[in-house]
Amino acid sequence: MTSLSHSDAGLRSPPAAPSDGWMVVAAQELRDVWLSARGPIIVLFFSLLLSLLTYMAASNKELNILDQRDTVNLVLQITLGIGVAVGLLFSADAISGERERETLESLLLTPVPRRQIALGKLLAAVSVWPILMLVAVPYVWALRAGAGLFTDAVVAGFVVGSLLTVAFASLGLIVSTFSSLNRLSLAASFFVFIALLAPTQLPVSGWFGDLIVRVNPVTAGSSFLHEVIVKQRGWDQESTLLIAPILAAVITTGLAFLIAGRLRLQGGIER
Amino acid sequence: MRRAPVIAAALLALSLLVGAATTTPPAAQARSGQASTGDLTVSVSRSEVSALTGDRFTFTSTITNNGSSATPPLIANLGFVALDQNTYIDPEDWSPQRTLSVAPIAAGGSATQTWTVKPVLKGDVAVYIVVLPEPPALAGAGPLAASPAIHLHVEEHRTLNPGGVLPVVLAVPGFLALAFAGMRVARRRR
Numbered sequence: 458m459t460s461l462s463h464s465d466a467g468l469r470s471p472p473a474a475p476s477d478g479w480m481v482v483a484a485q486e487l488r489d490v491w492l493s494a495r496g497p498i499i500v501l502f503f504s505l506l507l508s509l510l511t512y513m514a515a516s517n518k519e520l521n522i523l524d525q526r527d528t529v530n531l532v533l534q535i536t537l538g539i540g541v542a543v544g545l546l547f548s549a550d551a552i553s554g555e556r557e558r559e560t561l562e563s564l565l566l567t568p569v570p571r572r573q574i575a576l577g578k579l580l581a582a583v584s585v586w587p588i589l590m591l592v593a594v595p596y597v598w599a600l601r602a603g604a605g606l607f608t609d610a611v612v613a614g615f616v617v618g619s620l621l622t623v624a625f626a627s628l629g630l631i632v633s634t635f636s637s638l639n640r641l642s643l644a645a646s647f648f649v650f651i652a653l654l655a656p657t658q659l660p661v662s663g664w665f666g667d668l669i670v671r672v673n674p675v676t677a678g679s680s681f682l683h684e685v686i687v688k689q690r691g692w693d694q695e696s697t698l699l700i701a702p703i704l705a706a707v708i709t710t711g712l713a714f715l716i717a718g719r720l721r722l723q724g725g726i727e728r
Numbered sequence: 729m730r731r732a733p734v735i736a737a738a739l740l741a742l743s744l745l746v747g748a749a750t751t752t753p754p755a756a757q758a759r760s761g762q763a764s765t766g767d768l769t770v771s772v773s774r775s776e777v778s779a780l781t782g783d784r785f786t787f788t789s790t791i792t793n794n795g796s797s798a799t800p801p802l803i804a805n806l807g808f809v810a811l812d813q814n815t816y817i818d819p820e821d822w823s824p825q826r827t828l829s830v831a832p833i834a835a836g837g838s839a840t841q842t843w844t845v846k847p848v849l850k851g852d853v854a855v856y857i858v859v860l861p862e863p864p865a866l867a868g869a870g871p872l873a874a875s876p877a878i879h880l881h882v883e884e885h886r887t888l889n890p891g892g893v894l895p896v897v898l899a900v901p902g903f904l905a906l907a908f909a910g911m912r913v914a915r916r917r918r
Binding site: 492497500501504505507508511512514515592595596598599600 | 892893894896897898899900901904905908911915
């Protein structure tokens with residue numbers, strides 16, 4: 458929730474330059490995420506989950522048969538899934554949450570352009586991702602099979618995760634901009650995420666399966682990680698798998714800012 | 729002297745019988761000029777292997793054609809047999825590639841294949857290679873050629889030492905919990 462004080466928004470003193478407005482919003486949103494219990498608790502539970510998974514991989518007889526590359530890939534896929542989901546849920550709450558808590562009006566009255574409000578909220582929503590990735594690094598280090606695997610895994614995981622987090626956080630912001638109800642915004646955004654995540658768990662094959670893998674940004678990103686980490690293939694060999702995540706990030710972010718210019722107090726689609 | 733025609737007739741009948749018994753069947757006639765699997769010997773580069781679960785080891789097999797003519801195209805297959813009651817073997821888990829195609833081997837020639845095995849469960853296992861001709865030469869090929877078994881003894885080993893990961897498993901959540909608690913305390917004091 459963003460509740461700008463007059464000094465923050467620059468109403469008493471000379472108005473803040475419009476180009477700085479996003480920083481004020483982002484700073485306030487970041488404080489809300491990280492100085493409240495939300496962000497820290499998510500990160501703490503995430504580290505506990507990775508600890509459990511890592512210990513099981515190390516001690517469980519069945520999982521132990523997994524190649525170390527498979528285990529590292531599993532840790533990064535889980536990090537990616539949770540990072541994207543958290544970014545999506547934070548951004549899905551960004552506007553519709555303010556609307557439902559009746560704080561959007563005061564935010565819209567501040568001299569901050571609406572697109573900058575959206576940018577500040579988007580930055581706060583995606584801020585969880587690099588922290589989760591940072592937490593995952595020691596686990597990847599503990600499970601690594603060699604220095605080469607560690608570097609490949611961390612860099613590939615960070616690139617794919619950043620693209621997908623930006624794409625889905627922007628999607629959540631779009632839905633949130635239109636939604637009057639926070640529940641609806643959260644449910645719709647999460648449904649889209651689950652629908653795109655599901656094919657990663659399905660045995661897709663043939664030309665149609667290959668098409669789905671390459672067109673769906675989640676399956677494409679997941680396949681890229683698998684190819685680079687497990688199959689030790691070079692980035693240049695599998696670079697086409699990054700096309701869908703890059704396009705998804707660019708298109709949804711562009712759309713989110715385009716739509717944010719029409720942000721209204723009431724939800725729904727303007728006619 | 730009167731017995732001569734009888735003896736000649738008997739010899740003729742005997743030669744016809746022997747000829748009929750040794751006539752090559754049509755399928756075999758089609759393969760005439762090719763060595764059968766009975767002319768093949770298969771050897772392996774190792775006789776005993778001790779390994780830990782999760783380890784990988786390789787060995788080679790050599791197929792030698794002892795016949796007087798070239799073999800048809802062959803298939804070499806890697807097989808596993810558990811030597812104790814407690815070991816369950818799913819061959820797919822034990823080797824990524826268990827079947828290889830072998831080009832025809834000239835008379836007196838040989839071909840070598842390399843195999844990789846990754847034992848996943850502890851126990852005693854026999855590893856062997858069996859060679860058979862590719863269809864259509866498979867029909868009526870006779871007994872298949874097999875290598876001597878490699879006695880594989882597998883001891884359990886944990887690839888990821890729990891002791892090795894334990895510091896990370898405990899330290900990361902502990903550090904985060906302390907850091908976040910410290911942040912809250914510092915914020916309250918302000």
